[in-house]
Amino acid sequence: MALLTTLCDDFGSRFGGTEGAALAADLLEEKFASYGLANVHKDAYDYDGCCRGGGNLVFVDEGVEKDFEKEKARLAENIVISRSGGIHRMEKYDRAILYDANGFIFQNHYPGYGEVTGTVGWNHEAVIPGIGISYETGEFLHRLSRQNGAVRVRIKTTDAYRRTTAWNIVGELRGTTHPEEVIIVGCHYDGHDITQGANDPLSGMVVVTEMARVLSAYAGDGLARTVRFIAWSNEEVGLFGAYHDAQGLGDNLAHVRFVWNLDSAGSPGGRKGIQLHRLPDFEPFIGNAAEEMGQDISVGQGTSCYSDHYPYFLKGIPTGSITTVGRPPGRGFGHTAFDTVDKTDAMSIREAAALGARLVLRQLNAESLPLQLREAEEVERFLQEDSGLEQHRLREAVYEKLGKENLRQYCDAVRA
Numbered sequence: 001m002a003l004l005t006t007l008c009d010d011f012g013s014r015f016g017g018t019e020g021a022a023l024a025a026d027l028l029e030e031k032f033a034s035y036g037l038a039n040v041h042k043d044a045y046d047y048d049g050c051c052r053g054g055g056n057l058v059f060v061d062e063g064v065e066k067d068f069e070k071e072k073a074r075l076a077e078n079i080v081i082s083r084s085g086g087i088h089r090m091e092k093y094d095r096a097i098l099y100d101a102n103g104f105i106f107q108n109h110y111p112g113y114g115e116v117t118g119t120v121g122w123n124h125e126a127v128i129p130g131i132g133i134s135y136e137t138g139e140f141l142h143r144l145s146r147q148n149g150a151v152r153v154r155i156k157t158t159d160a161y162r163r164t165t166a167w168n169i170v171g172e173l174r175g176t177t178h179p180e181e182v183i184i185v186g187c188h189y190d191g192h193d194i195t196q197g198a199n200d201p202l203s204g205m206v207v208v209t210e211m212a213r214v215l216s217a218y219a220g221d222g223l224a225r226t227v228r229f230i231a232w233s234n235e236e237v238g239l240f241g242a243y244h245d246a247q248g249l250g251d252n253l254a255h256v257r258f259v260w261n262l263d264s265a266g267s268p269g270g271r272k273g274i275q276l277h278r279l280p281d282f283e284p285f286i287g288n289a290a291e292e293m294g295q296d297i298s299v300g301q302g303t304s305c306y307s308d309h310y311p312y313f314l315k316g317i318p319t320g321s322i323t324t325v326g327r328p329p330g331r332g333f334g335h336t337a338f339d340t341v342d343k344t345d346a347m348s349i350r351e352a353a354a355l356g357a358r359l360v361l362r363q364l365n366a367e368s369l370p371l372q373l374r375e376a377e378e379v380e381r382f383l384q385e386d387s388g389l390e391q392h393r394l395r396e397a398v399y400e401k402l403g404k405e406n407l408r409q410y411c412d413a414v415r416a
């Protein structure tokens with residue numbers, strides 16, 4: 001908890017490009033080193049970072065396809081306003097582009113939690129401007145629109161892009177029998193700009209540091225395979241840190257046997273379970289571990305492209321995460337200014353760390369692991385068909401509509 005509190009209260013959101021992000025990188029490096037991990041280093045890379053820098057409003061409820069269809073005739077060159085909840089914000093945003101809107105307003109669907117934030121760009125300037133507002137501001141706009149028939153708004157932001165350097169923090173405990181085989185255990189350490197990100201992501205980041213501390217006791221000849229701990233940077237702005245790392249694996253893809261994404265793993269609100277990203281063959285392994293540990297572990301199967309496992313998933317590497325089972329759906333105070341240290345729950349963090357350490361120890365020392373690199377065709381099939389990867393298909397549609405190389409021009413035209 002001391003580490004989590006320092007990361008939140010002393011370093012703020014740790015949003016990419018801020019001083020807090022640099023200080024957090026230093027501290028996490030120090031932590032990894034203090035547990036005796038080998039080869040602890042900062043892995044730096046450059047990316048286009050974000051720094052804080054009209055039309056009629058059209059309301060599209062939760063922003064699913066039928067909501068857009070209903071307002072189809074009014075969307076072009078106007079500004080879409082959609083509530084959070086249901087599907088991911090980027091799907092709503094992409095539909096706004098596909099329906100030729102000029103701007104995107106994202107209304108928090110929770111009263112009393114202030115403005116909601118989250119990225120809408122993908123490693124280039126956002127195609128149309130997007131802003132997040134509170135539930136109350138959105139309701140006010142609704143009332144205005146009902147009273148007056150229409151509301152005209154102009155989005156003016158002072159945000160801009162600049163080239164920025166960021167760091168993933170990496171450290172390892174080397175295996176003795178199969179040192180070349182690696183299990184990656186990671187979580188991002190950046191919160192979104194307006195939030196401390198105490199639960200998302202830090203309740204998971206400190207699970208990673210805790211697992212490093214606990215598993216370091218097995219270093220020497222207690223680990224057959226290698227475990228690599230990574231504190232990813234810049235998840236919130238587009239999974240940049242994880243893309244950088246996955247890209248850097250080069251020919252060593254098949255050596256990475258599994259990637260654990262522990263984003264927000266210690267969040268409160270329910271028991272800890274496992275989410276596997278479509279790996280039915282690995283489920284019996286967890287079942288056996290659960291039996292040995294005398295613990296019920298619920299295992300879900302699904303996909304998502306919204307966190308740091310995704311770049312590894314795209315490479316065919318088996319991935320999974322620790323989830324909180326029984327938690328009400330939706331983010332609650334997540335991605336608002338209210339995701340603060342006082343909302344964290346030490347027991348949930350402990351439970352996630354214990355579960356993670358025990359499972360990873362078994363992965364590291366198992367005779368054989370029923371985990372295999374996926375063929376590119378199989379990954380492609382998921383991208384085209386899996387219900388959890390709708391965002392991929394929407395993004396492809398946007399690129400097709402605008403031409404990826406024309407995006408910059410398009411952005412300028414929308415802003416003119």
Ligand SMILES: [Zn+2]
Nearest residue numbers: 200201263264
């Ligand atoms: Zn997160």
